[in-house]
Amino acid sequence: MRHTISMLLENESGALSRVAGLFSARGYNIESLTVAPTEDETLSRLTLVTNGSEDVIEQITKQLNKLVDVVKLVDLTEGQHIEREMLLIKVNAGGATRAEIRRVVDEYRARILEESETTCTIELTGASETLDAFVTAVSRAGIIEVVRSGVSGIARGENSLRV
Amino acid sequence: MELTGADIFVRCLADEGVEYVFGYPGGAALHIYDALYRQDKVKHILVRHEQGAAHAADGYARATGRPGVVLVTSGPGVTNTITGIATAYMDSIPLVVFSGQVPTSLIGDDAFQEVDAVGITRPCVKHNFLVKDVKDLAATIKKAFYIASTGRPGPVLVDIPKDITAHKCEYEYPRTVSMRSYTPVTDGDPVLIRQAVDLMLSAKRPMIYTGGGIVLGEASAALTELVRLLDYPCTNTLMGLGGYPATDPLFVGMLGMHGTYEANMAMHECDVLIGIGARFDDRVTGDLSKFCPHARIIHVDVDPSSISKNVPAAIPVVGAAEPVMREMIKLVNASDRKPDKQALVAWWKQIGQWRAMNCLDFDRDSKLIKPQYVLEKLYQLTGGDAYITSDVGQHQMWAAQFYKFDKPRRWINSGGLGTMGFGLPAAMGVKLAFPDATVACVTGEASIQMCIQELSTCKQYDLPIVIVNLNNRYMGMVRQWQEFFYDRRYSHSYMDALPDFVKLSEAYGHVGFKIEQPGDVEGAIKEALKMKDRLVFLDFITDQTENVYPMIAAGKGQHEMHLNPCKAVVPTDRELA
Numbered sequence: 001m002r003h004t005i006s007m008l009l010e011n012e013s014g015a016l017s018r019v020a021g022l023f024s025a026r027g028y029n030i031e032s033l034t035v036a037p038t039e040d041e042t043l044s045r046l047t048l049v050t051n052g053s054e055d056v057i058e059q060i061t062k063q064l065n066k067l068v069d070v071v072k073l074v075d076l077t078e079g080q081h082i083e084r085e086m087l088l089i090k091v092n093a094g095g096a097t098r099a100e101i102r103r104v105v106d107e108y109r110a111r112i113l114e115e116s117e118t119t120c121t122i123e124l125t126g127a128s129e130t131l132d133a134f135v136t137a138v139s140r141a142g143i144i145e146v147v148r149s150g151v152s153g154i155a156r157g158e159n160s161l162r163v
Numbered sequence: 164m165e166l167t168g169a170d171i172f173v174r175c176l177a178d179e180g181v182e183y184v185f186g187y188p189g190g191a192a193l194h195i196y197d198a199l200y201r202q203d204k205v206k207h208i209l210v211r212h213e214q215g216a217a218h219a220a221d222g223y224a225r226a227t228g229r230p231g232v233v234l235v236t237s238g239p240g241v242t243n244t245i246t247g248i249a250t251a252y253m254d255s256i257p258l259v260v261f262s263g264q265v266p267t268s269l270i271g272d273d274a275f276q277e278v279d280a281v282g283i284t285r286p287c288v289k290h291n292f293l294v295k296d297v298k299d300l301a302a303t304i305k306k307a308f309y310i311a312s313t314g315r316p317g318p319v320l321v322d323i324p325k326d327i328t329a330h331k332c333e334y335e336y337p338r339t340v341s342m343r344s345y346t347p348v349t350d351g352d353p354v355l356i357r358q359a360v361d362l363m364l365s366a367k368r369p370m371i372y373t374g375g376g377i378v379l380g381e382a383s384a385a386l387t388e389l390v391r392l393l394d395y396p397c398t399n400t401l402m403g404l405g406g407y408p409a410t411d412p413l414f415v416g417m418l419g420m421h422g423t424y425e426a427n428m429a430m431h432e433c434d435v436l437i438g439i440g441a442r443f444d445d446r447v448t449g450d451l452s453k454f455c456p457h458a459r460i461i462h463v464d465v466d467p468s469s470i471s472k473n474v475p476a477a478i479p480v481v482g483a484a485e486p487v488m489r490e491m492i493k494l495v496n497a498s499d500r501k502p503d504k505q506a507l508v509a510w511w512k513q514i515g516q517w518r519a520m521n522c523l524d525f526d527r528d529s530k531l532i533k534p535q536y537v538l539e540k541l542y543q544l545t546g547g548d549a550y551i552t553s554d555v556g557q558h559q560m561w562a563a564q565f566y567k568f569d570k571p572r573r574w575i576n577s578g579g580l581g582t583m584g585f586g587l588p589a590a591m592g593v594k595l596a597f598p599d600a601t602v603a604c605v606t607g608e609a610s611i612q613m614c615i616q617e618l619s620t621c622k623q624y625d626l627p628i629v630i631v632n633l634n635n636r637y638m639g640m641v642r643q644w645q646e647f648f649y650d651r652r653y654s655h656s657y658m659d660a661l662p663d664f665v666k667l668s669e670a671y672g673h674v675g676f677k678i679e680q681p682g683d684v685e686g687a688i689k690e691a692l693k694m695k696d697r698l699v700f701l702d703f704i705t706d707q708t709e710n711v712y713p714m715i716a717a718g719k720g721q722h723e724m725h726l727n728p729c730k731a732v733v734p735t736d737r738e739l740a
Binding site: 055066071 | 281282285286289290293310342343344345466467468471472475
């Protein structure tokens with residue numbers, strides 16, 4: 001099953017490689033991983049999407065907790081939470097396809113960041129499935145590049161991951 | 164007054180109470196070596212290869228319970244310690260390894276003797292640090308010792324660039340450490356401990372299975388008290404030997420691949436399994452689908468990730484072995500419920516029948532020296548009170564089976580990683596820690612050659628170790644597997660062109676004896692034990708065909724053991740029922 005694990009890491013060089021190294025050393029999957037500093041510059045917030053059986057997920061969270069640089073961890077999948085991902089996509093937009101692309105962009109409430117004679121660069125933020133659907137919808141035009149940020153997650157309501 | 168990083172380094176070690184540093188100098192560590200020269204609090208032991216430094220510090224740590232300390236230079240200095248670090252990591256041994264590094268300005272430039280020490284050690288350390296500012300040096304060293312020796316212990320590496328050891332700052336060694344991201348637990352959850360005790364007391368066929376956590380957690384006294392209070396059988400893993408006194412009637416021997424018949428059968432038949440400070444490793448469990456089929460399992464471990472990793476626990480208790488068992492003892496004493504006496508009588512009767520198989524017995528009429536006989540004699544002649552280090556292979560298993568450890572920290576071996584070459588340098592660390600104790604290294608002619616250069620270190624520091632070399636001219640355990648599972652195709656397991664170990668020992672300035680007759684075994688060991696001021700290398704020419712029994716082959720259950728052919732054939736389950 002797919003799990004979204006969120007953690008606070010010491011913002012130190014090498015901390016990310018400890019997390020990534022753990023996954024490769026123990027043969028766990030990483031579907032996506034995002035990391036950036038928080039408002040407290042000594043901490044980074046990392047969101048990791050993985051999948052595995054309940055036993056494997058339990059081991060993953062235990063092993064992550066064991067890393068000295070991991071300050072706190074929560075499996076967001078255990079509660080109500082929000083996940084968002086950002087997509088940057090460049091597609092062919094010459095001639096008649098441009099109108100069609102604009103229509104799809106409006107439908108998905110995406111945003112055109114830049115247009116050239118033959119291309120169009122679009123931004124869309126949303127759930128991963130929405131991004132998947134959007135990519136499919138514009139694929140007929142011809143995709144030049146896809147850049148996805150990976151999932152960021154946060155708990156709903158009053159739940160939070162803080163030190 | 165401001166001190167250089169190098170002087171701060173040695174002051175930190177002294178303030179940490181470090182007695183010995185095992186190391187080898189080199190360019191990036193030269194400022195530190197100069198600081199070592201100018202002080203007399205910390206003693207440096209110069210090894211002949213950095214792997215030896217790591218194993219020696221490891222042996223010191225296993226014997227004393229205090230962290231072992233290693234100092235090496237950058238590049239090959241630190242890569243040579245990797246095997247030793249990984250050995251300590253697998254067995255949860257507190258080790259602090261300091262490596263010199265090229266100056267910060269050269270890091271990443273492929274400088275001479277540069278290697279990414281933090282990156283290359285990351286998968287086999289509990290944690291590691293690169294010191295980037297001399298002001299962080301003392302605090303980092305304090306943290307390294309703290310992390311290495313608390314919770315589930317393990318090796319910590321501190322990589323120190325050369326310029327940091329020249330930079331100056333005020334020195335103050337921190338008295339305490341507090342890390343928001345590292346807070347090891349000790350006491351277990353009282354509710355779970357109560358549930359565990361209830362389940363323990365409901366058992367008809369209980370089994371207590373303990374591992375290295377008992378030794379590391381100084382929990383032998385608590386374990387002994389708990390086991391005797393309950394009158395339950397107790398088995399130890401390879402790492403846990405000495406955790407419970409081996410000569411006690413409640414001890415059923417080591418379990419696992421080469422464990423005793425009674426220990427493995429009792430594991431298979433038990434209805435409640437109490438695992439403490441053990442990690443249900445594959446050499447213990449055999450085929451997981453056949454493991455303890457009737458048992459509800461209690462698992463106590465200081466490392467939550469050890470619990471339910473291989474075998475799901477009905478009652479998981481995260482906590483250190485000692486306080487958790489103390490709590491259990493209190494609850495058992497306070498409980499109205501007592502162990503089921505009647506059930507225990509029947510259970511012990513059954514165990515007695517398994518024990519009567521005398522599974523470790525061997526052919527005593529052989530004209531060749533049987534390795535088991537050598538170990539039996541070593542045990543008798545040292546009064547069971549020696550420190551025994553071992554290398555890896557058949558001799559290791561025989562030492563574990565035949566030397567009955569009544570005390571913890573006497574059995575020093577590489578259990579998890581299985582590192583050949585561990586025994587001799589580990590014995591050096593033990594001998595330095597306990598100069599008046601008898602320290603014997605049980606080894607084989609293949610293992611001993613992996614760190615044989617340390618005989619030179621033993622000469623320099625006058626370390627009178629007894630080396631018990633069980634020389635069968637084969638990598639014995641490899642040969643055994645090839646005999647059993649590869650149709651006797653002995654592919655590259657034969658050691659041709661062996662050195663004359665007697666002459667080799669003499670060349671290093673030691674004493675060597677070659678023993679070829681069973682009748683000479685006892686005399687040779689006695690002679691060696693008498694020479695208290697010399698390292699004695701006993702080269703026993705043993706029976707090449709001897710195998711380690713009992714043996715659980717890969718993919719088999721614990722109850723499916725091969726027994727020594729000199730014993731009766733394996734009884735079937737029905738016969739045992």
